[in-house]
Amino acid sequence: MSGVPTGSSGDLENKDILSYVALGDSFTEGMSDPYPDSDSVPNGRYRGWADRVAEHLADHVSEVRYANLAVRGRLIAQIRDEQVPRAVEMSPDLITLCAGGNDIIRPGSDPDKVVEIFESMIAELRSTGARVVIFTGFDTNWQPVMRHLRGKIATYNMHMRSVADRYGCDVVDVWSMRILDDQRAWNWDRLHLSSEGHRRLALRVCEVLDLPVDDDWNRPWPPPEPRGWRSARQEDLHWAREFLVPWIGRRLTGRSSGDGVSPKRPELQRCERYRPGD
Template sequence: MSGIDTGQDIFSYVALGDSFTEGMDDPYPDSGQTPHGRYRGWADRLAEHLAAHIPEVRYANLAVRGKLIGQIVRDQLPRAVELRPDLVTICAGGNDIIRPGTDPDQVAEVFEGAVGRLRATGASVVVFTGFDTGFQPVMRHLRGKVATYNMHVRAVADRYDCTVVDLWSMKMLHDQRAWSWDRLHLSQEGHRRLGLRVAEILGLQVEPGWDAPWPDEPPKDWRSARQEDLHWAREFLVPWIGRRLTGRSSGDGLEPKRPRLEPLR
């Protein structure tokens, strides 16, 4: 896929996915502290970068936290096809891959079907590899499954002429400051940097620095590190396990934050 044509007067963009694309944990200043607060995230930031180059950008974000790839295909894909945007970003399958017993080959088959339907509309499509989880002790055991899925994502991108955002190779994301307290979602700074990177890949002129070195900071002492681990287990790991055991999702009952193609203000 070639870069974005910034010479057009109106440009439409639709984002599909789960919490990663919804924007957790990058809240807008007016979102409050509730679990259902309004998030910004890299996709909103990408739309803002587009709006800096194109007179009118119409943007919809259909992503909802916690969604599996089958739910994204069922609930979000038909709407995206109906909207027929110029650009679609789709990041899906992550919530499937982290679940025990899932087969990345089967997840990739569903992903390919979705990409094929999107490309059939004439939209340019951007896809994402999974993160390298080797730096995260709790997620390190998933590294092989993620790598397998990534190979499928790249093959699908080749077959359908999609642009790939290679999250695996973004070493700056291996710093804990790129992640929120739950160690699963990007932090505000992580989303900011990723928004810049996606815009850069699409050929937009944006400020440099997405891969700038993180400022030096003193290492945490052992006691502080263990307290953070205990807090994380109590506030995130235990509730996450509870939802898996009962078949619930953090996105149950939630609607997309931008369900319609509307001009970006």
């Protein structure tokens, strides 16, 4: 497409003031990674990999202004309509976008159709001159209930990579992060990253952005604690009762976990390094 930049927009560390906008759904909102000092997670105190990346940038740039427009449960068309225009208005230096996952896991969804919306978003965001980072979907092979989605996710991933190539976007290849196959990378709902999962993903994003980090996102997990068959089945039953059944209920009734939820950082605000519990 004419008029669309074809390369990333340079070294982020060389800027005196850096603006960063994160777009997406629960993955980018930060579920389920509460701040250690949070008494009220529902009031917007989720942290997540995007907050962690912004905080890391704040250690290397004189001033970082950060907005996070992501809202849990959002479908890709909602992200296009609600978040992309606002991001374009902000005209940031850096944009991260993860979208389409909630569409792909729905029965009957078509990755070919979803990526058409995705490409329209990328074209609009890259036309601002911002550096845009996108994310592949996770490999669900480790999760028996969602293993059947691997083919659709892989198809969508390849489409997104093609779009990234055409528009000069950076890609965080989450699919290949085998370290996330461990259940300790995930919250009990098996759909959102744990705090440690978010921390490792933030390190990987910083690596893609060529930012120095002091830890390895791919560091092997310590040996797991032994777990018996009965304990594992009890966990499966708890998960089905507390997460799977309500999730199916929302799908059948057209409701979303994000109904009534607003972005946690709707404006570009100065980001400070968060120290406790890093």
